[in-house]
Amino acid sequence: MKVSKAPKIATSDTMPLNYYQKEDQVLLAVDCIIFGFHKKSLKVLLIKRNFQPEKGKWSLIGGFLKRNEQLDQAAERVLSTLTGLNNIYMEQLYTYSKVDRDPGQRTISVAYYALINVSSYQYDGIHIESAQWFDLEEAPPLIFDHNEMIERAMARLRRKAMTKPIGFELLPEKFTMRKLQNLYESILNKKLDKRNFVNKIISLDVLIKLNEKDMTTSRRGAFLYVFDKEKYEKKVEEEGFIFKI
Amino acid sequence: MKVSKAPKIATSDTMPLNYYQKEDQVLLAVDCIIFGFHKKSLKVLLIKRNFQPEKGKWSLIGGFLKRNEQLDQAAERVLSTLTGLNNIYMEQLYTYSKVDRDPGQRTISVAYYALINVSSYQYDGIHIESAQWFDLEEAPPLIFDHNEMIERAMARLRRKAMTKPIGFELLPEKFTMRKLQNLYESILNKKLDKRNFVNKIISLDVLIKLNEKDMTTSRRGAFLYVFDKEKYEKKVEEEGFIFKI
DNA sequence: TCAAAAGTGTTGAAGATACACCCATGT
DNA sequence: ACATGGGTGTATCTTCAACACTTTTGA
Known part of the structure; x- marks a missing residue:
């Protein structure tokens, strides 16, 4: 590496306006x-x-x-x-x-x-x-x-998706834990442990569990959740919370 | 949100070559x-x-x-x-x-x-x-x-700088632990514990300690290190190693 | 009654953090 | 002899990973 005086051309972007006319578009x-x-x-x-x-x-x-x-x-x-x-x-x-x-x-x-x-x-x-x-x-x-x-x-x-909750953009407003897990499995391209996944998500404390079930995928039904955007943003602001999955 | 048929204009970038001529430069x-x-x-x-x-x-x-x-x-x-x-x-x-x-x-x-x-x-x-x-x-x-x-x-x-060893680009080839720590403190904008920093860096096992000291900052002198780029890349390739500080 | 998905806790390992003293040397 | 920066280890806490059984209910 060497150091040399910079030729005049180095400052070409700082020329008066009409100078720009000469540049390639x-x-x-x-x-x-x-x-x-x-x-x-x-x-x-x-x-x-x-x-x-x-x-x-x-x-x-x-x-x-x-x-x-x-x-x-x-x-x-x-x-x-x-x-x-x-x-x-x-x-x-x-x-x-x-x-x-x-x-x-x-x-x-x-x-x-x-x-x-x-x-x-x-x-x-x-x-x-x-x-x-x-x-x-x-x-x-x-x-x-x-x-x-x-x-x-x-x-x-x-x-x-590992550090910001952008994954939720890909889901409908209400979703089941299983859907969320499937999404993250797709994004990360690997299987996740169901229990660990739920524990982690719940501990983030940015989801609201509804009194409503999705009955389309099982007889028992699965609870629906929504992402609590306000809560998330308040956490980020107040405690410097980082979404980390 | 609504879904509608896409007007023809949606495909303007896929037109034959001369079509481009009409676009703004x-x-x-x-x-x-x-x-x-x-x-x-x-x-x-x-x-x-x-x-x-x-x-x-x-x-x-x-x-x-x-x-x-x-x-x-x-x-x-x-x-x-x-x-x-x-x-x-x-x-x-x-x-x-x-x-x-x-x-x-x-x-x-x-x-x-x-x-x-x-x-x-x-x-x-x-x-x-x-x-x-x-x-x-x-x-x-x-x-x-x-x-x-x-x-x-x-x-x-x-x-x-937290996940790739790009920090080393900012240092001369040979550097002391203290310099490296100072650099990371500048980048992260916070003080780090000397012992923990050294432990972590050493455990990454991508530095070579030289038999050479920098005598410019203390009477005792401080050992110089170099970043072992080949070793780092081999680790990444063979074990999926991620630089994590 | 059984098939199929939902739901739920604990333990051990690894990694992160907090923390304080002696060393070597030039002046 | 002392002032200055260099060098080193341990105990605790937190986080991550592995792991299996019970519940519900429609068919």
Whole structure:
């Protein structure tokens, strides 16, 4: 390593406004990894391209950033346009910029991931517009660097779900302990001990047990819970509580 | 929430190549948060703008993405141009896209953070080109959203240094236990117990103790250590070892 | 009456934390 | 001889992991 005087060019971003005119412009896209949870497994929503180029291949949903919006808005717009869903948990993931990643034109893509809670209706009904849910292990090869995006999103989801209660975004408002455990088993991709899981969750003290049972999966029925968001946030604020599973 | 058929526009990114021509283009910048460690405290390297707009204000170093490079390369170029340093640990942090973040022109900025180990020479010598090291708590107000970038970088560094041995990037090759502890105290922003720290570090078994002492900080001298990168990587590969401090 | 899922506690091991004194050396 | 930072071990507490049987009820 050596140290040298910095040439003038180092300060090019600090030039007066008109200087910017000389710089290269690029297309900025957003692509969304949409996670859902259905019947004990984590799913990702993909669409099939039915035109050239890459016709017939599967892809994440995406779109281009417009001049008057910021990336979060673009991602929400793209998601809402495809699925009709609003107020979805979304988070920026990573920006992909390989020079030839899109053979059409130099395009940089900012990946977002979204967690949505799919009702059975949505799960079956989503087939409109050649969109389809895939089990994560069974996702097909995708265009460009989209498989890489899913990999990174999955890694992020794993890490994040261990320390922040984002997992609940993937469940309906009321859920059984078993559902919650299934979800975490999907995210972590391993079996958990039922007793240890319940003990841990209960000791976190951020769930409310309802006087209501889900009778669809057993004769005996299983109690339903809801996540107590206010309680969680108060704990974080007052005691620096960290959600840790 | 409602579900509706997706309008045609949802698939705009999958159109044939010439379709892209209609989309808005933007400027893409990279900004680098450069961390260093000197005399028991974490520092960040800033430069002073000496021209309009925002003349006289402090700023991160940055530059624009060129047509034929990817973001990682742009970030390396920017860093190397200012500091003359190469082969530096860098990582993409986040992409900032508020519509008015840069009053000059619509600019999206991808922030990177870098960890460099500053020798005393570099620490004092860096004053060239109006660059200066700041203690993190004493960083001045910066242009645009640069303070926000530093906040996020700091949060990332904290998290990352707890689970990956990236902290070592901030130290010279040979270092004393005390230096390492000081570093972690800076990153975590709290005092650590000397005995517990040493016990933990030693039990990780990824340091090599040298037969060499640093005589600059005490009469007795303190043993020097080096990080054993190969051993660390072998452990990760063979036993799924996770660096955990 | 039985099949199928729900529910429930204890023990041992490992890891984290708290804590205080002697050592080596240059001045 | 003393001042300064270097170096070391143990006891307690908390957290995690392993583990199996009883309950409910519809068919």
